[in-house]
Amino acid sequence: MTTPRRLLGLVALAGLPLAVLGVFFVLPVTGMVARGFVTDGDLDVAGVLEVLTRARTGRVLWFTLWSSAVATVLAVLLGLPAAYALHRLRWPGRGAVRAALLVPFVLPTVVVGVAFRQLLGESGPVVALTGGRVDLDGTAVGIVMGLVFFNVAVVIRGVGAAWEGLDARPGEAAAALGASPAQVFRTVTWPMLRPAVVSSASVVFLFCATAFGIVLTLGGLRYSSVETEIYLLTTELLDLQAAAALSVLQLVAVVALLVLAGRLRAVPDPTLARSTARPHRPRRSDVPQLVATALLLVLVAAPVVTLVVGSLRVDGAWSLAYYRALGGGAELQALPVPVTGALVTSLRTAVDATWMALLLGGLIAVVLTRRSRSRSERRVRSVLDGLFMLPLGVSAVTLGFGFFITLDSPPLDLRESPVLVPLAQALVAMPLVVRTLVPVLAGVDDRQRQAAASLGAGPLRAMATADLPVVWRPLLAASGFAFAISLGEFGATSFLARPSDPTLPVLIFRLIGRPGELSYGTALAASVVLAATTAVVVLAVERLRVPSLGAF
C-alpha cells in the first residue's frame, strides 16, 4: 500500500467527524472571533492585542490556570484510588457506587451551586460545625472544591475503563518476585496507565478551565475566569474585540496544553495484553484504596444529600408534596410543560446526543489509533487528535453566538434545526468518548488485526474480532458518559432549545429562578429525579454485555 492511499483512507474515515466539526465548531468560532478583529470594516489586530496587555486579562488568565490546575491534580489524586476500587475489585454494590459517582456530572450547575452554598454558606452546617472557622463560601477553595466535585467522575471512568483492561499478570509476577505494592504500581501499573491518566487529566483541565456557572456561583464575584469574562464581554458589554482576544487566548492555551498532554501520553510501547484476570475480591492491601473511595463518596454525597433532604422537607416536616408537583399543578402553572414532560424531552435528546457522540467519537478513535506508517501520517493523526479536543476548550458563549451569525444562510441555514441541541451536546461529549476509547484501542496489538486479515477477515470483521472485545466495556463507559453529559448540559441547551419544549435542566433553572417555596422545592425534587434517572440509566447501560466476552 502506498502512503497517499492510506492517507486517503484516513481522511475518508475522518470525513464525517471532520465535516461536523467544521460546520458546528470551526465555522461558528472563526465567524465570531473574526467579528472581534474587524472594527468599522477594517482589520484591527492592534486593538485586540491591546486587550491582552490589560492587567485584568493577566489576572483572569492566571486565576483560570491555577484554579484549573489545582482542581485537576486533586481530581486525579482522589480519582485514582476510586478507579482502582471500582474497576479492579469486586464487591457488592460496586455498580451502584460507580453510577452514583457519576451523578454530580449531570446535576445542573445552578442546583449544585445552591446545594454547595447551603453546605458551605454562612448558615450552613460546615460553618456551624467548625464554629465559623471554616467559611469557604465565596473563596477560591470553594471554587476548587466545586470543580473537583464535578470532574472527579471523569478520572474514575476514564482511568477505570483502561485499568479494567490491563493485564494483571506482569504486576503479579513483579509481586511474586518480591516487589511491594507501591513498587508494582510505580514500575508496572503506572507506565501502562499513564496514557489514560493523562487523557483524563487533560479533559478535566479543559472542563475546569471553561467552567462557567460554578466559578461564579461559588466564587461570588471576586473571581473571574477567562470563561466568565468572555460571557460578560459578549452578552452584557457587547465588547466583541475583547471577547475575541480572550477567545484566541483560550484557544492558544488549549492547544499548548494538548501538545503537552500528547507528549506525556506517548509511551514507548503502547501494546497491552488483553485482560485475562477478573476483578478480584478486596484484600487487606486494598484497604487504603477502599477507604479513599468511601471518603470520596462522602464528599460527593454531601451536596447531593442536601438536595434530597431539601426536596423532602415541607414546612419543617417530611413530605412528598414537591414530588407530587412534578406532574404539574395549579400553583406551578407558569411552566411550559410539567417536569415529567421535560424529563421525556431530556431523555429523547440524550439518546440522540449519545449515538452522535459515539459515532463521531468512535470514528475518530479508530482513525487515531491505527498504526502510522510514515511520519506525515503520524503528523496528520496528532493534528486530528488535538482538533477534536478543541470543543472542550472554547467558550460556549463564543460558540453559541457563532452558531447564530454563521449558520444563517442556505445551504447552512441551521439555526432552526432541531438537530442543533443534541449535536451541540454531542460535541461536548465527543472528546470524552475519544479520550476513553483511544487509550484502549491503542493498546490492541496491530498484529492481531493483521492475523485476522491474513486469515481472510475483511476490515470490519477484523475489527469485530480484534478490537470490539477489548473496547466493549470502555464503549459502554463512554456511552454512559455521553448520556450523562447530554442530560445535564445546560449552557448550550438553554441557548438553543425551544422555550416551549425545554429540557429538564432548563426547566429546573426556571423553577429555581423565582420566589416561593413550592417552586424552590420542586426544583430540588426535579434535580433529584434527574440525578436518579441518570444513575439508573448508567447502571443499566453498564449491565449490557457482549456474549462472546463471557469467557474472559
Next chain:
Amino acid sequence: MRRMRMHIHPTRTAVVAVLALAVSGCSLVGTGDDESASDPAEGGGEAGGTVVLVTHDSFFLPEKLVKGFERESGYDLEQRAGGDAGALTSQLVLNTDSPIGDVAFGVDNTFGSRALEADVFEPVDIDAPAGVEENALPGDDEGALVAVDTGNVCVNVDTTWFAERDLEAPETLDDLTDPAYEGLFVTPGATTSSPGFAFLLTTIAAYGDEWQGYWEDLLDNDTKVVKGWEDAYQVDFTQGGGKGDRPVVTSYDSSPAFTVDGEGGTTTRALLDTCYEQVEYAGVLRGADNPEGARAVVEWLVSPEVQEALPSSMYVYPAVEGTELPAEWADLTERPSDPWSVDPDEIDANRDEWLQEWNEPVSR
C-alpha cells in the same frame, strides 16, 4: 468576511449532504420537532405561514393563549429563546443582517438603546392601548419598541425576622449602610444578573457621582454580593427556599406575593424607596420574513388576554392600564409611585465604565 464565505460554499454543500444523511436517516427518537417541522409553511392558513418569536429565556405564556392566537390570526407561532435579556439583545444586534426571527420580546429599558442604535427594530404601527405609550423607551421617537410589561427591582425585607427581634426594618438606601443593619443585606452582582444591574442603576440614580462612595459604605457594612438572583434570594435570604440568614435582599416588587404566610398575609415587603423600574418591550425585527405576522404578535402581546396572563406566567405587571391583577398580587404587593430611573442613552454610553468601576471594590 464576505470573501471568506464565498470560499466555503462548495464544501458547505457537501457537508450538508453528509449531515442530512447522518441525521435524518438514523435518528432513533425523532427530533421532538414533529409539530413545527411538518405543518408550518404549507398548512399555515390564509394569513400566511409561520411567525418566529424570539424571546429571553424566561418567556412563557400558557399553551391555551398561544393556540388561541394561532387560531384567530391564522399564523403558526414558533418560539425561540435567546438567553437572558442581555444575551438576547446582543444576539439581535449581531444578527441585523439576517434576523433570527420576525419579532422579538424581552429587550428591556436597560438594553433598549443598544438595540435602537443598531437599528434592530422596524417602527411598528399598532393601536396601542393606554399604558403602552406611557412606558415607551425615552429616545424611541419612531415607536419601534412596544411596552409589554413592567416590574420594579426593589430591596425586599423579611418582616417576620425584624418583628421577632423588635427591630425597625430598613426603609431607604441610606439605611442599608447603617451599622444597625450590618451584615443583613445580600444582592446579586451587577455584572452577572439583571436585577443586580438594576440595583446598581438605582444607586447611580440616587447618588449621582457619589455612587461609588455609597457602594464602599455598603460593602463596609458587610453587604454580600453573589452571582445571580437565585443565589441571593434562594440561598442567602431568610425567606428564600434555602432559609439563609440575611433578611434583606434585592428582588422585585412582586416577590411578596409569593411568600405567603398561610393566613392571607405575606412575610416580606418591598421597600418602595429603593425601586428601579424595568420595562420589557416587543418589536418587529428589521428584515423579518413575515412582518405582517410579527405585527400581529406585537398586537397580541398587548391584548387583554395576554396582559392578564402576565403576572401568573412571567411574574411581571401588565403594561396596559386597567388590566386586572390576580387577587394575591392586588392584596399583597405594593408598587412604587416614583421609582428611580436612568436615561437609556446614558446607560448605553456608560455601562462598560460603570460595571468596571463597580467591579473594582466588589472583587477586592
